[in-house]
Amino acid sequence: MADSTRPTTPAGVSGPGAPGNDGPGDQALDEVVTFTSELIRIDTTNHGGGDCREQPAAEYAAERLTGAGLEPVLLERTPGRTNVVARIAGTDPSADALLVHGHLDVVPAHPDDWAVHPFSGEIRDGMVWGRGAIDMKNMDAMILSVVRDWARRGVRPRRDVVVAFTADEEASAVDGSGFLARHHPELFEGCTEAIGESGAFTFHAGPDLALYPVGAGERGTGWLKLTADGRAGHGSKVNRENAVSRLAAAVARIGEYRWPVRLTPTVRAALTETAALYGIDIDPDDPDFDADAILAKLGHAGALIEPVIRNSANPTILQAGYKVNVIPGTATAHVDGRFVPGGEEEFTATMDQLTGPDVDWEFQHRMIALEAPVDSPTYARMAEALKRFDPDAHVVPYCMSGGTDAKQFARLGITGYGFSPLQLPIGFDYQALFHGVDERVPVTALHFGVRVLDHFLRHA
Ligand SMILES: [Zn+2]
Structure with missing residues (x-):
């Protein structure tokens, strides 16, 4: 891919002294851990049947976006079921926009079953613990950390980047991405592709075989x-x-x-x-x-x-x-x-x-089922970003057996990829932690995710 032969100043970086070449600063690496922990502490359990309140988490995200000089919009179909959308203007106005989305709600957790309280956000043994640590307040925190880091360093991506934090993914999405796609398509104007839940995590197929499945379809x-x-x-x-x-x-x-x-x-x-x-x-x-x-x-x-x-x-x-x-x-x-x-x-x-x-x-x-091309420039750039920070990565495409918010955004003609990068140690059973007991994420995985996401979004 062209990315590997680019000069050291990537085309997607602008501003004085071409900042952004060094990757995210220490503050971004600290913030991703803090944000993951604090978002977990905001209990956004989705019990189904409309019983959920994402509003405090949405306000938390919006405050951090505002702090990055952005103008987030808060949107609700139902009071308390808040979504947040913001746009970061890219340097190339002719380029298609890219949507980056994460949901704010989580599935229920019963404290008695857990080693730590599921809504404590405790940091222990190098991990952030709690409901949503994997699915998917980790990614929400990574998105916030990256855009705030850009604001501090004067970085702008090449494409417009639209960030969306959604309600109601763990139930019907009618108060979340379904509502946004049906009633606020103007917020996603120009978006042709999206990255979101699942994908780009380390799957140790063997002791020396680290796969990174990137989501490119859903049944x-x-x-x-x-x-x-x-x-x-x-x-x-x-x-x-x-x-x-x-x-x-x-x-x-x-x-x-x-x-x-x-x-x-x-x-x-x-x-x-x-x-x-x-x-x-x-x-x-x-x-x-x-x-x-x-x-x-x-x-x-x-x-x-x-x-x-x-x-x-x-x-x-x-x-x-x-x-x-x-x-x-x-x-x-x-x-x-x-x-x-x-x-x-x-x-x-x-x-x-x-x-x-x-x-x-x-x-x-x-x-509907979804299929995204695996020979697109965007797929190649996701693979390149993963290999840059894990040279042993073998990036493979992946079709999810279930579904995500990407199905709703597909109504707007947006091609969805599953890309929530995490580098995980051998023996860490990522898939078992989705909706599982003792959900947790390594701090090092969050740092890797911020670096990969920053690199990918700047070059996408
Ligand atoms: Zn999820």
Whole structure:
């Protein structure tokens, strides 16, 4: 990429004495730790059903943006459910703007289960502890630290950078990114790409193999309700129209169904590039290509890719009947379906087939799948920024099995990447800490994140 051959004064840096070449100052490294800890102390638990209050965290972020000379806007669809958006003008007015987003809410945590109080933000053993340390007040703090560092050093990015701190990501996003995308598109004018949750963390595939999966896709979500109607009657009589039997048969077919492998460009690249690190040359176009067999050879690293090579549908709830000798007229089930980018039509057609003529089904919740190009200049710059600060990094693309705020911003035509950089030690189980007990983040990981984010955003 052109970045590696650039002169020492990057084009994205302006101001007297070309500041910015040295990376973030010590104050930024101190602030990212303080901000992570203080944001954790502001309890923004999202219980679902509208039960959450992000306002104090939003005001905290807005004050720090104002301190950096920016003019943040606070926006609410519902009182207390506050979002914050600010724009930093770039040096190249012809360049597309870049959105950087992080959510302010967190999932619930029960103090009894934790080694430290989940809302203490305690710094212990070189880690910041608490709910949100990974998901994702760490990234919120990194964004704040970087833009404040820029203000102190007179740095401006090349592209306009729009920063957004959102409410309600851990529930429906209707008070957060969904509201911003639908009702305030003007704040995101010119944004073509975004970086946000997940991705760019160290995934130790082996003792000498540090992967950094960068998010370049998300599966779509289809939560379904199945309804079987039949003939109600006495449990002692012959009944060929039993709703429970009909529903059970459909649920069993769905649960047992082996979805065919559907490699999207991101997953294909993930598979090819990861296999190459193991010295395995693959050809996904070969008619005999067996993705599952390759994944088995990739061991631990295969776990990053395995959930996203095909659609999935898991029955999760069954409801029918009220008395053993009464055949109910109706039986219902719920299914958690996920489809790969481009896989929604096949998902729908397959559900029609699997449910059969006696069972109806409908989407109760449906969210699009996303795919971002892995051959874009922006992807290359993310990879370059990671390798600059971890020369042993192997950057690979990654498709998320679930979803983030990126789905909402996609309504505005914004291509979303998962890029929340963290350098993590061997044995640190990042993915288990998402919504997990004793969520924590190493101080060194936050420092790495600030350096990478600063470098990437200045050169993006
Ligand atoms: Zn999150």
